[in-house]
Amino acid sequence: MxxxxxxxxxxxxxxxxxxxxxxxxxxxxxxxxxxxxxxxxxxxxxxxxxxxxxxxxxxxxxxxxxxxxxxxxxxxxxxxxxxxxxxxxxxxxxxxxxxxxxxxxxxxxxxxxxxxxxxxxxxxxxxxxxxxxxxxxxxxxxxxxxxxxxxxxxxxxxxxxxxxYLPASACATPIGACHLAAPLPRNAACFCPSPTGPVNGVAR
Known part of the structure; x- marks a missing residue:
């Protein structure tokens, strides 16, 4: 072939x-x-x-x-x-x-x-x-x-x-991780809510 x-x-x-x-x-x-x-x-x-x-x-x-x-x-x-x-x-x-x-x-x-x-x-x-x-x-x-x-x-x-390669289910931020409402590709930008507003992180 x-x-x-x-x-x-x-x-x-x-x-x-x-x-x-x-x-x-x-x-x-x-x-x-x-x-x-x-x-x-x-x-x-x-x-x-x-x-x-x-x-x-x-x-x-x-x-x-x-x-x-x-x-x-x-x-x-x-x-x-x-x-x-x-x-x-x-x-x-x-x-x-x-x-x-x-x-x-x-x-x-x-x-x-x-x-x-x-x-x-x-x-x-x-x-x-x-x-x-x-x-x-x-x-x-x-x-x-x-x-x-x-x-x-x-x-x-x-x-x-x-x-x-599996999608991430958590967002890792400097103040800790939170569960993602929907899966994201690994290393994609995400955020977690906090009392002072959203905190940017990375999907893990």
């Missing part, structure tokens, strides 16, 4: 990754769907065109060696294989606020299972760390990074200690 991805990346680099025009880069190793490299504000997306299923990938995805291109492309395969790109799947996404979250987690789970089957453990761990570091807060109607990380770990069957 890694060899196929390397072929896609090599094809992309030899063809000149900086150019803005759309370019065929090969077939995804997990689902055999065409990969087209073209500027994409979403970085990567699953879609249908006149020729059928396609994955659009931003040049930054293919040229960035610090992130898991393998998981990103497998995630888009997950959208295709889970029916999210069908008219019904796309309609569902626009009609239900929580549908986006559900579909993203389903695609994450599909990708995690696929990477686990091919023993892409380095990419799985990189993806889990990357998602977990984004914290417990949802991004609009997208799932939080922490929830995505937990989903990837669970679906891949990869052990991972999430303790450092």
């Amino acid at each position: 890694a060899g196929k991805l390397a072929w896609i990346v090599l094809f992309f680099l030899l063809a000149g990754g900086a150019q803005a025009q759309a370019m065929f880069a090969g077939w995804d190793a997990f689902c055999g769907i065409r990969v087209i490299v073209t500027p994409n504000p979403q970085m990567a997306s699953a879609a249908m065109d006149a020729q059928g299923p396609v994955i659009y990938a931003d040049p930054g995805i293919m040229a960035n060696w610090t992130m898991s291109r393998v998981f990103t492309l497998a995630h888009e395969c997950g959208h295709h294989r889970s029916g999210h790109v069908t008219p019904q799947g796309m309609w569902f996404r626009t009609q239900q606020f929580w549908a986006t979250r559900a579909q993203e987690l389903e695609a994450d789970c599909w990708a995690a299972a696929a990477l686990s089957q091919t023993r892409e453990y380095a990419d799985l761990n990189r993806t889990i760390h990357q998602f977990a570091s984004q914290g417990p807060l949802m991004q609009g109607n997208y799932p939080s990074g922490l929830e995505r990380a937990q989903t990837v770990a669970r679906c891949a069957g990869v052990p991972f200690d999430f303790t450092p």
Whole structure:
């Protein structure tokens, strides 16, 4: 599998990754769907065109060696294989606020299972760390990074200690700690009430 991805990346680099025009880069190793490299504000997306299923990938995805291109492309395969790109799947996404979250987690789970089957453990761990570091807060109607990380770990069957990434339940201040009304990311700014007014602290 890694060899196929390397072929896609090599094809992309030899063809000149900086150019803005759309370019065929090969077939995804997990689902055999065409990969087209073209500027994409979403970085990567699953879609249908006149020729059928396609994955659009931003040049930054293919040229960035610090992130898991393998998981990103497998995630888009997950959208295709889970029916999210069908008219019904796309309609569902626009009609239900929580549908986006559900579909993203389903695609994450599909990708995690696929990477686990091919023993892409380095990419799985990189993806889990990357998602977990984004914290417990949802991004609009997208799932939080922490929830995505937990989903990837669970679906891949990869052990991972999430303790450092779990949301804090207390605010530590110079005059002591207080319980937070709602969980916050660790080290986020917070405050505790006092007779003289709010006292700033750090979520722990």
